Amino acid sequence: MTEAAHGGAANGGTANGGAANGGAANGGRPENGTPLLEVTDLTVHHGQLCALDAISLRVYPGEVYAIIGANGAGKSTLLRTIAGLHQPTTGWVRFDGTDMTTLRPERRARQGIVMVPEGRRLFGSLSVEENLQVGKTYARPGPWTIDRVYETFEWMRGRRNQRAAQLSGGEQQTVAIGRALVANPRVLLLDELSLGLAPVIVQRIYAMLPQILATGLTVLLVEQDVSQALRVASHIHCLLEGRTTLEGRPADVTAEQVEAAYFGLAGTARLPGGGSEP
Amino acid sequence: MAWLNAIIQGVLTGGLYALFACGLSLMFGVMKVVNLAHGDLAVVGGYVAIGVITVTHIPVLWSFVIVVPVMAVLGYALQRTLIQSALDRGVLTTLIVTLGLSVVIENGLLQFFTANSRGIGASMALVTGSFSLGSQIQIAYLLVLIFAVAVAVLLGLQWFLSRSSYGRLIRATADDQEAVQLAGADYRHVFGIAAALALGTVALAGIGYGMYSDLDPTAGTDTILLFAFVAVVIGGLGSLWGTLLGGIVLGVAQQIGAQINISDELLAGYLVFLLVLVLRPQGLVSRRAQS
Amino acid sequence: MTTEALLALEHVTKRFGQVVIAEDLSFSVGAGDLVGIVGPNGAGKTSLFGLISGDLAPGAGTIRFAGRTVTRLDAAARCRMGIGRTYQVPRPFGDMTVFENLLVAAQQGGGLRRRASYAAAVDALDRSGMSDHANVPADRLGLLQRKRLELARALATQPKLLLLDEVAGGLTDPEVAQLVEIVRDVNAAGITVIWIEHVVRALTALVSRLTCLAGGKFVGDGEPSAVLAEPAVREVFLGTDVTAALAGGSMTAAPADGDRSEL
Numbered sequence: 001m002t003e004a005a006h007g008g009a010a011n012g013g014t015a016n017g018g019a020a021n022g023g024a025a026n027g028g029r030p031e032n033g034t035p036l037l038e039v040t041d042l043t044v045h046h047g048q049l050c051a052l053d054a055i056s057l058r059v060y061p062g063e064v065y066a067i068i069g070a071n072g073a074g075k076s077t078l079l080r081t082i083a084g085l086h087q088p089t090t091g092w093v094r095f096d097g098t099d100m101t102t103l104r105p106e107r108r109a110r111q112g113i114v115m116v117p118e119g120r121r122l123f124g125s126l127s128v129e130e131n132l133q134v135g136k137t138y139a140r141p142g143p144w145t146i147d148r149v150y151e152t153f154e155w156m157r158g159r160r161n162q163r164a165a166q167l168s169g170g171e172q173q174t175v176a177i178g179r180a181l182v183a184n185p186r187v188l189l190l191d192e193l194s195l196g197l198a199p200v201i202v203q204r205i206y207a208m209l210p211q212i213l214a215t216g217l218t219v220l221l222v223e224q225d226v227s228q229a230l231r232v233a234s235h236i237h238c239l240l241e242g243r244t245t246l247e248g249r250p251a252d253v254t255a256e257q258v259e260a261a262y263f264g265l266a267g268t269a270r271l272p273g274g275g276s277e278p
Numbered sequence: 279m280a281w282l283n284a285i286i287q288g289v290l291t292g293g294l295y296a297l298f299a300c301g302l303s304l305m306f307g308v309m310k311v312v313n314l315a316h317g318d319l320a321v322v323g324g325y326v327a328i329g330v331i332t333v334t335h336i337p338v339l340w341s342f343v344i345v346v347p348v349m350a351v352l353g354y355a356l357q358r359t360l361i362q363s364a365l366d367r368g369v370l371t372t373l374i375v376t377l378g379l380s381v382v383i384e385n386g387l388l389q390f391f392t393a394n395s396r397g398i399g400a401s402m403a404l405v406t407g408s409f410s411l412g413s414q415i416q417i418a419y420l421l422v423l424i425f426a427v428a429v430a431v432l433l434g435l436q437w438f439l440s441r442s443s444y445g446r447l448i449r450a451t452a453d454d455q456e457a458v459q460l461a462g463a464d465y466r467h468v469f470g471i472a473a474a475l476a477l478g479t480v481a482l483a484g485i486g487y488g489m490y491s492d493l494d495p496t497a498g499t500d501t502i503l504l505f506a507f508v509a510v511v512i513g514g515l516g517s518l519w520g521t522l523l524g525g526i527v528l529g530v531a532q533q534i535g536a537q538i539n540i541s542d543e544l545l546a547g548y549l550v551f552l553l554v555l556v557l558r559p560q561g562l563v564s565r566r567a568q569s
Numbered sequence: 570m571t572t573e574a575l576l577a578l579e580h581v582t583k584r585f586g587q588v589v590i591a592e593d594l595s596f597s598v599g600a601g602d603l604v605g606i607v608g609p610n611g612a613g614k615t616s617l618f619g620l621i622s623g624d625l626a627p628g629a630g631t632i633r634f635a636g637r638t639v640t641r642l643d644a645a646a647r648c649r650m651g652i653g654r655t656y657q658v659p660r661p662f663g664d665m666t667v668f669e670n671l672l673v674a675a676q677q678g679g680g681l682r683r684r685a686s687y688a689a690a691v692d693a694l695d696r697s698g699m700s701d702h703a704n705v706p707a708d709r710l711g712l713l714q715r716k717r718l719e720l721a722r723a724l725a726t727q728p729k730l731l732l733l734d735e736v737a738g739g740l741t742d743p744e745v746a747q748l749v750e751i752v753r754d755v756n757a758a759g760i761t762v763i764w765i766e767h768v769v770r771a772l773t774a775l776v777s778r779l780t781c782l783a784g785g786k787f788v789g790d791g792e793p794s795a796v797l798a799e800p801a802v803r804e805v806f807l808g809t810d811v812t813a814a815l816a817g818g819s820m821t822a823a824p825a826d827g828d829r830s831e832l
Binding site for chain 3: 071195241258
C-alpha cells in the first residue's frame with residue numbers, strides 16, 4: 001500500500017489525492033472539456049446553520065461521481081440543492097453550460113437532472129407500475145421505458161400491481177431507481193441508496209449500476225458507506241462539515257487520506273500501530 | 279312504515295349531502311386544505327346557474343353544462359392564487375384565508391342578490407313532483423335524480439383518479455409532494471386541477487341545493503358547509519365513497535330524528551356526528567381503503 | 570474502586586419496528602467521567618439519550634441512576650434527580666430572555682426556590698459564557714449563542730449527569746474550540762458528561778473515553794485514538810475495504826457480484 005503524503009488532506013483545503021487535476025494519466029476525465037454538471041462556490045444554509053461552505057465540483061459525462069463524508073457533512077444537502085429542492089445562499093449550479101441555480105425542481109427534472117431521494121419516497125398508495133407511470137409522465141425521449149425497467153429488474157413485472165407501500169426496503173429502492181430511469185435522465189442523482197438496507201442488498205443494487213451506465217447516463221451519488229462508494233466511483237469527493245477535504249480518483253487516494261479526510265483528524269496524534277497491523 | 283319512509287328519505291338526502299361533501303373531501307385529501315368557503319362557493323354556483331338560466335333561457339337541467347366548467351376554472355384560479363399563497367405560509371393560514379373568503383363571498387352575494395331566497399326550477403314538475411311506493415312512502419323525483427347524480431359524480435371521480443394520467447398525478451402528489459416534483463410535475467398545477475375538480479362538484483351541489491331548497495347568501499355556511507363537514511367526518515377524511523356513506527348516515531339520522539320529534543331533525547344528525555367522533559374519530563371508512 | 574456507577578444501562582433493548590436502537594446493551598458511566606459517543610446516521614444515538622433522560626421507555630432492561638432504578642420514571646422526575654440534556658435542534662422559549670429561560674430551567678428542572686434559582690441561573694450564564702446576552706430575547710440569538718443557551722439551560726437544572734446531543738454541529742473551528750473548553754470546565758466542576766457528536770475532532774480533543782454506537786451495540790470503548798483505530802469501529806464508518814487497507818491490505822477491490830435474484 002503506497003504511503004502517499006497527507007499534506008493538507010483534512011480541514012478546509014481541497015486536496016486532490018494523488019493525481020493532480022489536468023494530469024495526463026487521468027483516463028476518461030477530459031479536464032478541459034465541458035462538464036455535464038458544474039457546481040461553483042455553492043454555499044447553502046439551513047436557517048442559521050451553514051451546511052455547505054463554497055463547494056465546487058465538476059461531473060463529466062459518463063462518470064460515477066461519489067460524495068462521501070460523515071453525517072452532518074452536507075452530502076444530502078448538496079444533492080438536494082443540485083436537484084432544486086433547496087435554494088443556495090450564494091453560488092451556481094450549471095447543467096450542460098446553462099445556469100440552473102434558480103430553476104424549480106420539476107424544471108430541472110424535465111431537463112434531465114433526476115434524483116432518487118433519500119429514503120426512497122415512493123408513492124405509497126400507488127402500485128409499482130403506477131409509480132413508474134408517474135415517472136414517465138414528463139420523461140425525455142430515450143432508451144428507458146417501463147418495459148425496459150421490468151427487463152432489468154426481473155422480479156418487478158410480476159409484482160407490478162402491488163401497492164408500493166407493501167414492498168420490502170430493497171424492492172422499494174429498486175422501484176425508486178426505476179421511476180427515475182423511465183424519465184430518461186442525463187444525470188441520475190442517487191441519495192444514500194444504502195440507508196436502512198442490509199449490506200448484501202446494497203451490493204446487489206449497486207451491481208446494477210453498470211447496466212444503467214451503459215445507456216449513457218452520468219451518475220452523481222451520495223453514499224454513507226465509504227468502501228461501497230470507492231468500489232463503484234470513478235471520482236470521489238469527501239465532505240466534512242460543509243467543506244471539501246478530499247477529491248480524486250479512487251485509485252489515486254490512499255486509505256489513510258480517506259480516513260483523515262473523513263474524520264478531519266490531521267494533526268491529532270494517532271496510534272503508531274494504526275497502519276501496520278498485519 | 280313511516281320509519282321505512284324516513285330511512286328511504288334519509289338515504290336519498292344522503293346523496294345531496296354527498297354531493298356537498300365530495301369537493302371538501304377532495305381538497306382536504308389532496309392538499310390538506312380545509313376550505314371554509316366551500317359552502318359559499320356552492321351557493322355561488324347556484325346563483326351563477328340562476329344567472330345563466332335567466333340570460334340564456336337554457337333548460338334548467340342543462341344549466342350545469344355551463345356552470346360546471348365556469349366554476350372549475352374559478353377553482354383552478356382560486357387555488358393557484360389565493361390558496362397556494364396561503365398554503366405556502368402554513369396550515370393555519372389557509373383556514374383563516376378561506377374563512378375570510380367565505381365572509382367576502384357572503385357579503386358580496388348579499389350586495390348583489392339581497393337576502394331574499396331564490397329557487398332553481400321551482401315550477402318544474404320534476405322539482406315538485408313525487409311518486410308513491412305503497413301508501414306511506416313518497417319519493418320525490420328530484421331526490422332520486424340528485425342521488426343518481428351524486429353516484430355518477432363519485433364514480434366519475436373514482437375513474438378519473440384511478441385511470442387517468444392526471445388522476446395518478448393527483449394521488450401521487452397527495453402522497454408525496456416533493457417526490458412528485460422530482461418526477462417533473464409542478465405540484466401547484468396538480469393542486470389546481472384538483473381544486474378545479476372540487477369546484478366542479480361544488481357547482482353541482484349548489485344547483486342541486488337550489489332546486490331542493492332555496493338559495494340565499496348565508497345558506498353556504500349555515501347549511502351546506504356544516505352538512506358537508508359532518509358527512510366527511512362521519513365517512514372518513516380522504517375517502518370518496520366514505521362521503522356517500524357519511525351523507526347517508528347523516529340523512530338517515532336526521533329523518534329518524536324528525537320521526538321522533540319534528541324539531542329534533544337537525545339535533546339528531548349532530549348527535550350521531552358526536553357519537554362517531556367519540557367512538558371512531560377516523561371515520562367509518564378508513565383512509566383510501568378503496569382501489 | 571467499587572463505588573457504583575452513576576449511570577448504568579443493563580441489558581437494555583429498544584426497537585422501533587424493524588430498526589434496532591439498542592440490542593441487549595449494557596453500559597455504565599462513573600461519577601465525574603467524560604465520555605464521547607460517535608456513530609453513523611440513524612444508529613440511534615439521540616434515541617439512546619431518550620432512554621437515559623426518560624423520553625423513551627426501553628422494551629427490555631434496566632436503567633439505574635445515582636443508586637436508584639429509574640426505568641419507569643418519567644423525564645421530568647429524572648431531570649429533578651439530576652439528568653440534564655440538550656436537544657439536537659435548540660428550541661429555547663423564544664419570547665423570553667436568555668436569563669428567563671435559565672430561570673425556568675433552574676426552577677422547574679432544578680427544583681430550586683426563588684433565591685437559589687436566581688443564583689443558579691447566573692451561574693449557568695457564567696459557565697456558558699452567555700452573561701453578555703442575559704437580557705436578549707432567545708429568538709434573536711445566533712446559532713452559536715443558541716447552542717450555548719441549550720447548554721446553559723441544561724446546566725441550570727443542576728445536573729449530576731449532562732447529556733450533550735450534537736452541540737458542535739455547524740460551528741466554526743474557533744467556536745468548536747470554545748465549546749470544548751466550556752465542557753471541560755463543566756466536567757472539572759464535577760458534572761459527569763456524555764457527549765454524542767459527529768464532529769469527531771471535538772471529542773478527540775476532550776474526552777478520555779470514546780465509544781461507537783452502531784446496530785444497537787457499542788463497538789469499541791476506551792481511549793479515543795485507540796478506538797478510532799480499531800477495525801470494527803473503522804468498518805462502521807469507512808466500510809470493509811478501507812479498513813482492510815488501513816490495516817495493511819490493498820484498497821482496490823473487485824467489483825461486487827451481479828446477483829440480482831432477491832431483494
